Amino acid sequence: MTPSDTDVTLDAALDPLVVALDIGSTATRGGVHDASGRRVHGLQHKVGHAFTVAPDGTSVIDPEQVTAEVGEVLDAVAGDRRLGTRIAGVAMDTFAASLIGVDAAGRALTPCLTYADSRSADAVAALREELDEHAVQQRTGTRLHTSYHVPRLRWLAATQPRVFAEAASWWSLGEFIWARLIGQPLAGTSTMAWTGLLDRRTGELDAELLSAAGVGAERFSGPRDPAQPASPQAPARWPALARAGWFPVITDGFASNIGAGALDATVLTAATATSGALRVLLEGAADPLPFGLWNYRVSKDRTLLGGAINDVGRAVSWAQSTLRLSPAIAPVLSAPPSDATPLVLPYLTGERAPGWVGGARAVFGGVSAATDADALFRGIVEGVAMTYARVADELHPAAPQIVEVAAAGRVSNDQPEWLQILADVLGQPVTHVTRRRATQRGTALLALDALAPDEPRAPRATGATYEPRAEHAGYYEERRRRFAEAYERFVAVQREDRRQPADAGPDAAASPWVMRR
Structure with missing residues (x-):
């Protein structure tokens, strides 16, 4: 009999057990899972954190701080003496696209640059003049963007040459x-x-990009298949991990798909955490690969196709704190759409897919003296949904067999009413994956694929499926048209600003454009 996806007591848990760690944008989490993928009750722990951000595009976190958080989590979840040596594996996912320069002893020379750090925007522009971005994307599956290593390394070499030279890895x-x-x-x-x-x-580092970054392949770790754990001597601090294998670190995007039940090319995952994404898991490389998307190799035989969105939960949280919204925001999300809602490009920390404008910032259009906080919030949420739709439009030709959109993450769990807006904008049904910590669950499941391949897994827990409402199709079609026009105008201004000389005065660059209804 297949177990249900509910927490289980330690006495009822099925061996082997695994510890799954999930390092996200707002917290380090971890917990023990049994062989079916269920969380073990009472053996879960969370430590909150936040990125350090600044108006210049800085987005960093202290790697020593996060290491200490992982230690605290392991103390809490692996310290129960009843565990004995039942834990067979320790696995971890982290937010993707992080970068730390370390010396020969492994000491950090830089803070951890997060995916949202956009200070290398000028390096991106220079690289686009030097390299054939289409060819780069066809090889690596990625565009030239501030989230990736080559422009960041260029920027570090220019702004911190001593640190760049001292970095051993x-x-x-x-x-x-x-x-x-x-x-x-x-x-x-x-x-x-x-x-x-x-x-x-091929799974090998790209020679042209290494040359462009000014670093050799020896300064990077070799990629390991996620199903191949190592067997180091476990730290004496955690006796329960004495027999555990330690799995290579994976990205939260890969883990999120697995945890949401998006195991093949028929299910599209809408990740709705601090950042977000639309992703589908494929056998082999995507062909064709749309220029606005990425296609990451995640194992020896699978890739992940999709596009990332910097600001989802971050946009909601920003609105809640900045606009001082009341806690009861569900009625705002459930209300019928209104032409009085501002049109919002919700790029608080830059855009990734599909336009890849790293220096993008949020723009509000159609705001008048009659616009209240609720209307602004509704505009932000509609804008977030339209960023998902722009990714979905690009993704469809490369993955036409999708039959389900599965939404998982903090925003969907905290504000499930927003999934109706997402379904209306996408024009597709959206199923709410209600299992909290779906990413952590996915990390556990990937480890269990190696440790207990024949053990039946508990199915994902789901809630309502939101069907698109025909009566709102015209409204959102017009909104999406206006969003696309506004975006193109915004990008044109960004490009014009970048052409201004470095010593131009404050009036030389175009001022932020204002949309007119």
Whole structure:
């Protein structure tokens, strides 16, 4: 009998057990899971954190701080003496596209640059003049963007040349943590793919991009298949992990798809956490690969096709704090659409897919003295939904067999009413995956595929399926048209600003454009 996807007591848990760690944008989480993928009750822990951000595009976090958080989580979840040596594996996912320069002893020379750090925007523009971006994308599955390593390394070489020269290795956050805890910077295939350097077909680092970055391949970890754990000497601090294998670090995007039940090319996952994405898991490389999307190699035989969105939960949280919204925001999301709702480009920390304008910032149009906080919030949420739709439009030709959109993540769980807006904008049914910590669950399931391949897994927990409402189709079609026009105008201004001389005065660049209804 297949178990249900509910928490289980330790006494009822099925062996082998795994510890799954999930390092996201707002917290480090972890917990014990049994062989069916169920969470073990009472053996879960969370430590909150936040990125350090600044108006210049800075978005960083202290890697030593996060390493300490992982230690705290392991203390909490692996400290129960009743565990004995039942834990057979320790697996970890992290937010993708992180970068840390370390010295020969593995000490951090830089903070951890997160995916949202956009200070390398000028380096992106220069690289687009030097390289054939279409050819780069066909090889690596990634565009030239501030989220990836080559422009960041260029920027570091220009702004911190001493640090750049001293760096013996360039690690992701997960590699840094594993090196600290077990002495091995184990990087899974997906972790290396999110650097923007990995060939999506061969699994090797791209020579042209390494040359453009000014670094050699020896400064990066070799990608390891996620099903191949290492067996280091476990830290004495955690006796329960004495017999555990330690799995290569994977990205949260890969784990999220697995945890949401999107295991093949028929299910499209809408991740709705602090950042978001639309992703579908494919056998082999995507062909054709739309220019607005990425296609990451995640294992020896699978790739992930999709596009990422920087600001989803971040946009909601910003609105809640800045606009001082009342806690009861569900009626705002459930209300019929209104022409009085502002049109919002919700790029608080830059755009990734499909336009890849790293320096993009949020724009509000159609705001008048009659616009209240609720209307602004509704506009932000509609704008977020339209960013998903722009990715979906690009994705369809490469993955036409999709029959389901599965939405998982904090925003969907906290504000499920927004999924009706998403269904209306996409014009497709959206199923709510209600299982909290779907990403952490996916990390556990991937480890269990290696440790207990024949054990039946508990099915994902789902809630309502939201059907698109025909009576609102015309409204959102017009909204999407206006959104596209506004976006093109915004990008044109961005490009014009970049052509201004470095010493131009404050009036030389075009002022932010104003949309007119």
